[in-house]
Amino acid sequence: MKNQRLSFALVGLFIIVYAALALIAKQSVQAVGGQDHACEDAQVTGLAPIDGNVNYTAPSGDIINQLCIKSGSKTNEGNHIIITSNGVFFGYTVSGLGTNSITITAGSDTQAISHADIYFGLMPSPTPSASPETSPSPSPEVSPNPSPETSPNPEPSSSPAASASPNPQAGKTSALGKNGPTCENMEFEVTYDAKENGDSRKDVEVTFTYRGETKKAKTDENGRARVFFNYQGEGDLKAEATDGYPSQSIYVQNLSCSASGQGGTVLGASTNTSGQVLGASTMADTGTSASLWAITLATGGLNILLAGIRKLIY
Numbered sequence: 001m002k003n004q005r006l007s008f009a010l011v012g013l014f015i016i017v018y019a020a021l022a023l024i025a026k027q028s029v030q031a032v033g034g035q036d037h038a039c040e041d042a043q044v045t046g047l048a049p050i051d052g053n054v055n056y057t058a059p060s061g062d063i064i065n066q067l068c069i070k071s072g073s074k075t076n077e078g079n080h081i082i083i084t085s086n087g088v089f090f091g092y093t094v095s096g097l098g099t100n101s102i103t104i105t106a107g108s109d110t111q112a113i114s115h116a117d118i119y120f121g122l123m124p125s126p127t128p129s130a131s132p133e134t135s136p137s138p139s140p141e142v143s144p145n146p147s148p149e150t151s152p153n154p155e156p157s158s159s160p161a162a163s164a165s166p167n168p169q170a171g172k173t174s175a176l177g178k179n180g181p182t183c184e185n186m187e188f189e190v191t192y193d194a195k196e197n198g199d200s201r202k203d204v205e206v207t208f209t210y211r212g213e214t215k216k217a218k219t220d221e222n223g224r225a226r227v228f229f230n231y232q233g234e235g236d237l238k239a240e241a242t243d244g245y246p247s248q249s250i251y252v253q254n255l256s257c258s259a260s261g262q263g264g265t266v267l268g269a270s271t272n273t274s275g276q277v278l279g280a281s282t283m284a285d286t287g288t289s290a291s292l293w294a295i296t297l298a299t300g301g302l303n304i305l306l307a308g309i310r311k312l313i314y
Contacts, residue, residue: 039068039080042117049113054104058120064102066119067094071111080117172196176239176248181231183257192217192225192239192248200224204245210237210252231255 039045047054058064069081069092083089086097091110096102100120106113173195180188194204200223208215211232217225229237234254240247 039070039082039117042068042119044118044120045115047116047118049104049106049115052106052112054102054113054116056102056116056118058100058118060100062120063100064097064118064120067097067102067104068117068119069104070114070116170197172201172243172245174239174241174246174248176237176250178237178250178252181252181255183255186231186255187228188231190227190229190237190239192219192241194219194223194225194241194245201243201245204241204243206239206241208237208239211235 044056047056056064066082066084069083071081071092081090081092083092083094084097086095087093088107091107092113093105093107094102102118104113104116175193177191177193178188179191182188190208190210192206192208194201194206200219200221202219202221202223204219204223204225206217206219206225208217208227208229210229213229213232215227215229217227219225231252234252236249237252238247238249
């Protein structure tokens with residue numbers, strides 16, 4: 001009985017040792033060490049990790065079938081680890097082998113990845129499926145032709161009525177117009193036309209706004225409201241109406257008028273005639289004449305005064 005138990009124990013120990021050796025052999029096939037300068041024949045070399053991990057996508061049509069991890073010598077007896085299948089090897093998790101995109105993740109207690117090298121090949125072409133064999137179709141039996149039944153003539157269907165196209169003037173419409181300004185006339189006219197279903201509408205109140213100035217007017221029997229503004233520079237001119245008529249706006253452009261374009265002299269501007277400002281020569285001439293007249297008058301008065309003094313003395 002004692003020998004039988006010992007035999008069972010030895011068999012169990014043998015099974016455990018065999019399973020352990022099988023696992024070690026599998027990992028040694030899927031992840032083996034290499035010496036320095038190994039994996040230099042890889043198609044892609046020197047992939048540096050980002051945040052400790054390596055991610056790579058092969059060109060279209062290629063699959064990644066092997067990779068090589070470069071780490072420190074404490075991970076393996078060499079500096080490179082050659083991996084041919086997905087899984088965890090020496091603390092590095094590999095996924096995506098057999099596809100065109102792989103990810104290598106280093107464990108928290110694993111030495112950091114220096115770089116990775118990638119081997120890839122062509123993606124296998126799909127095996128064409130065999131075409132199904134065509135079974136011969138049975139010959140149809142010939143049946144006697146039945147006598148054709150006379151079908152009643154169908155009643156002609158009435159043509160659908162043509163749908164009316166939309167009227168662009170349907171509903172309430174409006175238009176904003178402007179006449180002027182010009183350099184000759186700075187006052188300009190602004191008009192607003194109100195229509196409903198193409199017909200002019202009277203007594204629609206319209207508010208016009210230009211550079212902070214507001215004016216109101218109502219449309220006449222022709223559907224038009226008009227106001228006049230004095231030109232104050234460029235800016236938006238808006239018109240807002242009551243009773244649901246659309247608001248409109250136009251832009252008053254800058255009006256550039258030269259002095260010659262207005263047909264007159266601009267006050268305060270110098271004119272290149274004889275180099276004199278208007279009024280300066282007149283003032284100078286007037287001042288000279290007045291001074292001579294005052295001197296003459298004073299001299300005459302002094303002579304009269306001296307004559308009077310002489311008469312008193314003598």
